[in-house]
Amino acid sequence: xxxxxxxxxxxxxxLLTTEGLPARIMRDxxxxxxxxxxxxxxxxxxxxxxxxxxxxxxxxxxxxxxxxTTFEIAAKRLSADVVNLNIGSSSTSKGETxxxxxxxxxxxxxxxxxxxxxxxxxxxxxxxxxAPDIHVVNAGDGRHAHPTQALLDMFxxxxxxxxxxxxxxxxxxxxxxxxxxxxxxxxxxxLGVPEVRVIAPKTLLPTMVxxxxxxxxxxxxxxxxxxxxxxxLRLQNERMQGAALPSAQEYFKNYxxxxxxxxxxxxxxxxxxxxxxxxxxxxxxxxxxxxxxxILSQVTFGIAVRMAVMSILAGGKQ
Amino acid sequence: xxxxxxxxxxxxxxLLTTEGLPARIMRDxxxxxxxxxxxxxxxxxxxxxxxxxxxxxxxxxxxxxxxxTTFEIAAKRLSADVVNLNIGSSSTSKGETxxxxxxxxxxxxxxxxxxxxxxxxxxxxxxxxxAPDIHVVNAGDGRHAHPTQALLDMFxxxxxxxxxxxxxxxxxxxxxxxxxxxxxxxxxxxLGVPEVRVIAPKTLLPTMVxxxxxxxxxxxxxxxxxxxxxxxLRLQNERMQGAALPSAQEYFKNYxxxxxxxxxxxxxxxxxxxxxxxxxxxxxxxxxxxxxxxILSQVTFGIAVRMAVMSILAGGKQ
Amino acid sequence: xxxxxxxxxxxxxxLLTTEGLPARIMRDxxxxxxxxxxxxxxxxxxxxxxxxxxxxxxxxxxxxxxxxTTFEIAAKRLSADVVNLNIGSSSTSKGETxxxxxxxxxxxxxxxxxxxxxxxxxxxxxxxxxAPDIHVVNAGDGRHAHPTQALLDMFxxxxxxxxxxxxxxxxxxxxxxxxxxxxxxxxxxxLGVPEVRVIAPKTLLPTMVxxxxxxxxxxxxxxxxxxxxxxxLRLQNERMQGAALPSAQEYFKNYxxxxxxxxxxxxxxxxxxxxxxxxxxxxxxxxxxxxxxxILSQVTFGIAVRMAVMSILAGGKQ
Numbered sequence: 001x002x003x004x005x006x007x008x009x010x011x012x013x014x015l016l017t018t019e020g021l022p023a024r025i026m027r028d029x030x031x032x033x034x035x036x037x038x039x040x041x042x043x044x045x046x047x048x049x050x051x052x053x054x055x056x057x058x059x060x061x062x063x064x065x066x067x068x069t070t071f072e073i074a075a076k077r078l079s080a081d082v083v084n085l086n087i088g089s090s091s092t093s094k095g096e097t098x099x100x101x102x103x104x105x106x107x108x109x110x111x112x113x114x115x116x117x118x119x120x121x122x123x124x125x126x127x128x129x130x131a132p133d134i135h136v137v138n139a140g141d142g143r144h145a146h147p148t149q150a151l152l153d154m155f156x157x158x159x160x161x162x163x164x165x166x167x168x169x170x171x172x173x174x175x176x177x178x179x180x181x182x183x184x185x186x187x188x189x190x191l192g193v194p195e196v197r198v199i200a201p202k203t204l205l206p207t208m209v210x211x212x213x214x215x216x217x218x219x220x221x222x223x224x225x226x227x228x229x230x231x232x233l234r235l236q237n238e239r240m241q242g243a244a245l246p247s248a249q250e251y252f253k254n255y256x257x258x259x260x261x262x263x264x265x266x267x268x269x270x271x272x273x274x275x276x277x278x279x280x281x282x283x284x285x286x287x288x289x290x291x292x293x294x295i296l297s298q299v300t301f302g303i304a305v306r307m308a309v310m311s312i313l314a315g316g317k318q
Numbered sequence: 319x320x321x322x323x324x325x326x327x328x329x330x331x332x333l334l335t336t337e338g339l340p341a342r343i344m345r346d347x348x349x350x351x352x353x354x355x356x357x358x359x360x361x362x363x364x365x366x367x368x369x370x371x372x373x374x375x376x377x378x379x380x381x382x383x384x385x386x387t388t389f390e391i392a393a394k395r396l397s398a399d400v401v402n403l404n405i406g407s408s409s410t411s412k413g414e415t416x417x418x419x420x421x422x423x424x425x426x427x428x429x430x431x432x433x434x435x436x437x438x439x440x441x442x443x444x445x446x447x448x449a450p451d452i453h454v455v456n457a458g459d460g461r462h463a464h465p466t467q468a469l470l471d472m473f474x475x476x477x478x479x480x481x482x483x484x485x486x487x488x489x490x491x492x493x494x495x496x497x498x499x500x501x502x503x504x505x506x507x508x509l510g511v512p513e514v515r516v517i518a519p520k521t522l523l524p525t526m527v528x529x530x531x532x533x534x535x536x537x538x539x540x541x542x543x544x545x546x547x548x549x550x551l552r553l554q555n556e557r558m559q560g561a562a563l564p565s566a567q568e569y570f571k572n573y574x575x576x577x578x579x580x581x582x583x584x585x586x587x588x589x590x591x592x593x594x595x596x597x598x599x600x601x602x603x604x605x606x607x608x609x610x611x612x613i614l615s616q617v618t619f620g621i622a623v624r625m626a627v628m629s630i631l632a633g634g635k636q
Numbered sequence: 637x638x639x640x641x642x643x644x645x646x647x648x649x650x651l652l653t654t655e656g657l658p659a660r661i662m663r664d665x666x667x668x669x670x671x672x673x674x675x676x677x678x679x680x681x682x683x684x685x686x687x688x689x690x691x692x693x694x695x696x697x698x699x700x701x702x703x704x705t706t707f708e709i710a711a712k713r714l715s716a717d718v719v720n721l722n723i724g725s726s727s728t729s730k731g732e733t734x735x736x737x738x739x740x741x742x743x744x745x746x747x748x749x750x751x752x753x754x755x756x757x758x759x760x761x762x763x764x765x766x767a768p769d770i771h772v773v774n775a776g777d778g779r780h781a782h783p784t785q786a787l788l789d790m791f792x793x794x795x796x797x798x799x800x801x802x803x804x805x806x807x808x809x810x811x812x813x814x815x816x817x818x819x820x821x822x823x824x825x826x827l828g829v830p831e832v833r834v835i836a837p838k839t840l841l842p843t844m845v846x847x848x849x850x851x852x853x854x855x856x857x858x859x860x861x862x863x864x865x866x867x868x869l870r871l872q873n874e875r876m877q878g879a880a881l882p883s884a885q886e887y888f889k890n891y892x893x894x895x896x897x898x899x900x901x902x903x904x905x906x907x908x909x910x911x912x913x914x915x916x917x918x919x920x921x922x923x924x925x926x927x928x929x930x931i932l933s934q935v936t937f938g939i940a941v942r943m944a945v946m947s948i949l950a951g952g953k954q
Binding site: 370371373399401403404414418419423424425 | 681
Binding site: 047 | 737741
């Protein structure tokens, strides 16, 4: 089957999902990302001219200041021109179709689109539509995929654990509604993690989730037992008010990550979260701010990983 | 009469309207625009340092993501610093007058204002008010003028038809409420187009429109007969719900551009539209996406034309 | 007591308030600002590479297009990458805490935060929290402080009056709710102005305002007598509709600055206002636009002063 993310030479053409993304491409992205981080100080990210003269359009049909900012910073670190478009308040409300909007932006000399959309598949639709010299990065589509988040998580895991082939990883929380979880599972299994667990109440798990190659747990003590990595998911506010959960307090009692529950994991386990965190709901502050949390490193690595994706797509040689 | 767009040497000082704009200035803009387009690939627009160190303020009192984006891209291609101001949500709501807002922005070291305003004459008012080293570009004022749109249309026509003096051009649709139509008519007649037609129902034509030097048609078959260029206008949603029109369906039946109606035009006629399009209202998708449509070329040329206007106004020598 | 604005070498680490800011630091800022203004033409502000490769985040928890724009322009004149964040509509509404938001932005490689917040002390809170290589500029916090406004006012006074030690300065209007007034009073007294007056009705004065080292007047004729500088304050609309004032007309009659009232000041007195002005409420148009008004110079100098603050904080050597 044709992979819409790769060109005919097998190179990355768009980044739409981690599902079906070859391991060699993932590793290339992680390796490239490492080059953007100053080895003496993980915080410093040098400004490089790789995308000088290129135009990156952040087209956000769904509001997300945080994600938009990470892509904006990454593009500016690469010396690209960045244009932010909050399309919710724009032409589509004037009756124009999504693809007419995209055609117009292409005609304005876009080199790359970073797309966020509430509908699953929106980034794929755009990628299929644009000319071959234009690249699309999926910054989150519905419940479907959020590949740069998953790749920065992989970068973080590799940074702290060096290898994937000997790890036990647990994903905890609202897997059902989470594009992050879906993208993490595909990335982890592709990169060779032998044991991926999901821990959640039944109401927050997709049916047939086992088919994704994961082991299912409903109990934190069992699910966290001897894991190397704990990937927490954000519990969205609307879930807490809905029928899927009895209450935020009840959820925290059963699935909130506390030091007590974390004690079941390995001593050197790391804790990750895609943010923004609901402290006291899915995670306790002592864990979030504790020695095993690498949550802020994820954010820094996220800039480097987005720079890597963009520069591989549009930047040509380094 | 003094032309507020020209300085005392007859050079372009502001771009406010195509009415009264000398043909030599229009031709200069079109010629300069051509230099920004890569001749081997019409899509590529090189980044040039002509406005490096200059500050362009997009001040939009009326929301228009699309137009704002084209000016932002054009200014960034010229290496200007661009500041976007959505004034609707800003100081004017704090009781400050329009001219106080403008004075403040001038004092912040603006070199150029790109102004969009719902009131006709707003850009003129600002141009009369600012210091001589500050330039104003009208990006649409009320029903009055939209000169960069008209100039990019002229560029597109010249690109495909080479000359103006032997053309028959039809403007179709809501001429009454259209600043685009007004600016197109002035540009076409100034550049020597011998026959400009408008085609619309009486309710969508200004009184005395013939005084602008156009021929009036109410029937598409007659109006499109043997034309070289068809300039479609957008039918704004509020018109469709108002008293001026029976219904969008009825409008499409009579004035919507279909392949059948387009057959009355010359075989090599081109079809243009300023966007965003209402497919199935003023234009049929088979025409919009068909071989005679040059609608997306208009968008690309629009970047080059806006770069030309800005660089002639503020960029000095090339 | 430890000064949170200075590092252990006594250099500026954050700019949070003019209260307790040493006179030598204030003078450094004013001197540095002068270097950014072209001496042959006060309007021109050259683009310099002092912050090339640095990232400035404008994080505005309270909307202010005008103040945000001045910082954006200043940062771009310094060649920084600027990211604008309107946090009101972002993560904090997703339940994230202020400090989690800040931590995330730090992890995105911020070099400097420009912070506007409706709560007094917000900038201090952030400054205490961030790593030592990150700098915070307070762009207005609640009723507490607005130090860059006060410093640009000091620059303007020094520009026109040369010295501080022989001046009589009056601050007129709503001192009670004004962070600008508070910051002005601290700056003026620190820089050695021997006589600072406040003129306001009792309902618009803080209790114990005399403790700040000012003389209190309730009558304009007496308060403006022989002053060198008149600092007008903005009367916010909500005050005019509240219980603190009988009406805008009544306020203008008693405290609005007219030519008649200004006649009590020295002949060469200058008039200043932080903007946006309410013409006909706190200031008459003949004064605002008259020969003694330096209101627009304040805006221009404000860019230079903000460039000075930013370059001293993050730009290293000049």
